[in-house]
Amino acid sequence: MAASLISIEPLGDACLVVRLGTGIDASTSRTVAAATASLAAAALPGVVDIAPTFNTVAVVFDPLRADASDLSGAIQARLGSLEGAVPTTGATGPIVEIPVAYGGDDGPDLAAVAAHARLDPEEIVRLHTTADHVVGMIGFAPGFPYLLGLPAALAIPRRATPRTRVPAGSVAIAERQTGIYPWTSPGGWHVIGRTPRAMFDADRDPPALLRAGDLVRFVPVAGPTSAGKGIR
Amino acid sequence: MSMIEVVAPGMLTTIQDLGRLGSRSSGVGPGGAMDALSHRVANLLVGNPDDAAALEITLLGPRLAFPAGAWVAITGAARGAVVVTADGQSTPVPAGHPIWVPDAATLACGPCAPHGCRSTLAVAGGLDAPLILGGRGTDLRSGFGGWQGRALLGGDRIPVGAPSRKPPTDRRHVIVVPQTAPPELTPWPAGSPAHGAASPPIRVLRGPEFGAFPTASREAFFTDAFTVTPDSDRSGCRLSGQTLVPPTMTLSEVVVAGTIQVPPSGQPIVLAADHPVTGGYPRIAVVATIDLPRIGQAPPGASLRFVEIGLDEAQRLLRERERTLRIFTLGLEHLR
Numbered sequence: 286m287a288a289s290l291i292s293i294e295p296l297g298d299a300c301l302v303v304r305l306g307t308g309i310d311a312s313t314s315r316t317v318a319a320a321t322a323s324l325a326a327a328a329l330p331g332v333v334d335i336a337p338t339f340n341t342v343a344v345v346f347d348p349l350r351a352d353a354s355d356l357s358g359a360i361q362a363r364l365g366s367l368e369g370a371v372p373t374t375g376a377t378g379p380i381v382e383i384p385v386a387y388g389g390d391d392g393p394d395l396a397a398v399a400a401h402a403r404l405d406p407e408e409i410v411r412l413h414t415t416a417d418h419v420v421g422m423i424g425f426a427p428g429f430p431y432l433l434g435l436p437a438a439l440a441i442p443r444r445a446t447p448r449t450r451v452p453a454g455s456v457a458i459a460e461r462q463t464g465i466y467p468w469t470s471p472g473g474w475h476v477i478g479r480t481p482r483a484m485f486d487a488d489r490d491p492p493a494l495l496r497a498g499d500l501v502r503f504v505p506v507a508g509p510t511s512a513g514k515g516i517r
Numbered sequence: 518m519s520m521i522e523v524v525a526p527g528m529l530t531t532i533q534d535l536g537r538l539g540s541r542s543s544g545v546g547p548g549g550a551m552d553a554l555s556h557r558v559a560n561l562l563v564g565n566p567d568d569a570a571a572l573e574i575t576l577l578g579p580r581l582a583f584p585a586g587a588w589v590a591i592t593g594a595a596r597g598a599v600v601v602t603a604d605g606q607s608t609p610v611p612a613g614h615p616i617w618v619p620d621a622a623t624l625a626c627g628p629c630a631p632h633g634c635r636s637t638l639a640v641a642g643g644l645d646a647p648l649i650l651g652g653r654g655t656d657l658r659s660g661f662g663g664w665q666g667r668a669l670l671g672g673d674r675i676p677v678g679a680p681s682r683k684p685p686t687d688r689r690h691v692i693v694v695p696q697t698a699p700p701e702l703t704p705w706p707a708g709s710p711a712h713g714a715a716s717p718p719i720r721v722l723r724g725p726e727f728g729a730f731p732t733a734s735r736e737a738f739f740t741d742a743f744t745v746t747p748d749s750d751r752s753g754c755r756l757s758g759q760t761l762v763p764p765t766m767t768l769s770e771v772v773v774a775g776t777i778q779v780p781p782s783g784q785p786i787v788l789a790a791d792h793p794v795t796g797g798y799p800r801i802a803v804v805a806t807i808d809l810p811r812i813g814q815a816p817p818g819a820s821l822r823f824v825e826i827g828l829d830e831a832q833r834l835l836r837e838r839e840r841t842l843r844i845f846t847l848g849l850e851h852l853r
């Protein structure tokens with residue numbers, strides 16, 4: 286295992302948090318994805334939901350059907366056999382291509398990001414579309430992916446004032462991450478483009494387009510796009 | 518198929534059940550009834566499975582028309598309702614009992630104040646909302662589930678499933694069945710005011726970042742009272758009180774319903790049913806499952822205090838209440 290089991294701690298009386306790392310990095314993400322898959326396959330009694338974060342796996346259970354300490358022991362036993370089962374390179378999931386119209390009305394912050402990075406907007410797009418992005422976790426809103434792997438040259442602090450309205454499909458960056466807004470919502474990241482792909486569809490199984498561990502490549506398309514079609 | 522028609526929707530009335538599980542990795546939180554205990558009891562009173570879809574009423578109740586008549590039960594904060602039959606006669610009916618609403622009658626649900634914030638109205642047969650991602654409840658943040666992913670509006674016609682209990686022989690008159698749930702099966706501690714200073718504190722477990730808070734904040738959290746602010750909703754109960762000093766947190770982490778986060782403002786937020794699945798603020802505590810219904814019932818202005826319990830105690834309390842529920846359910850077998 287690239288990273289190891291650090292702790293299993295309760296979060297309230299109906300969730301155990303399995304910690305596998307402390308920071309954000311691709312190796313920890315691989316371990317988390319492998320541990321999530323392993324725990325899901327184990328179908329431990331009383332477990333009702335399992336979800337990865339950047340460096341932990343949340344195991345939600347029904348406290349009437351499982352005892353926290355028994356469950357903790359079962360998780361530990363299960364993950365002990367994970368050693369060596371984690372790939373040391375690459376992403377664990379499939380490669381997903383996301384078409385993006387960069388700049389203009391689709392990416393109102395592209396110029397500001399370029400100015401901050403002291404690069405041409407074209408170079409920002411080139412760097413963003415040639416990098417491998419790995420889904421660290423889904424959170425914030427249904428289907429919202431936190432993507433790791435933003436090139437260092439593009440790193441930028443969050444906007445000082447969050448936008449009150451970021452359109453659905455907006456591709457935005459902050460720190461060393463890219464996010465994609467599945468819904469029109471407020472948001473504090475820098476919007477550099479927009480995708481027409483629906484990040485979330487409640488009628489789809491699974492409903493989120495991306496899962497933790499997936500590898501994402503952004504593909505530039507000419508704007509303006511049909512962004513928004515099929516996206517609520 | 519039978520249906521009920523919304524004459525007036527009330528302040529915020531949504532279809533809810535006991536939540537959707539299994540889609541957390543897609544970023545979908547549990548949702549479901551804010552007061553799951555009252556939801557279960559209301560369903561049991563009309564002979565439904567406890568997780569059937571029912572109406573969650575917020576502060577002001579709706580007025581509903583029943584073209585075909587139905588057994589209903591109201592639980593939670595409202596103390597009753599008024600049934601108006603086709604001949605124009607008004608009959609006040611109590612909460613907490615199975616009620617026969619006659620053919621062509623309307624029912625106006627009473628207000629939630631001053632006892633709490635939300636009521637459940639269950640209809641025998643359950644509301645026939647589509648099963649999406651394992652749940653029939655309304656996800657207001659993302660706009661799916663329940664009735665068209667939104668709160669009810671006047672004119673909506675909500676289909677009702679087939680009831681397990683037969684209608685009475687005489688369908689024209691209001692019937693109040695004497696059966697009711699014991700006081701242990703309400704969110705409120707028996708014999709004390711619902712939300713005042715004399716109400717017992719909300720039981721919580723330590724959160725993962727509890728130890729990283731300065732001593733003064735840890736002490737203030739357990740000794741001071743916090744007031745529920747008006748911007749609270751189904752995603753969280755926002756509190757105001759002594760300013761706590763949160764430690765810095767660099768990464769978003771998992772949160773569950775009942776997680777008490779402290780943002781930079783120092784004013785805690787108790788996450789509720791519609792919470793996002795991750796959060797970036799330090800988690801000082803987590804409300805024990807036994808007391809989550811009390812959070813769902815805390816109206817703006819309510820005063821809350823917190824007390825720490827251990828994991829074993831939290832589990833014991835929950836099992837005890839489940840036993841009471843089971844005994845109550847057995848006593849209702851004749852209603853099914």
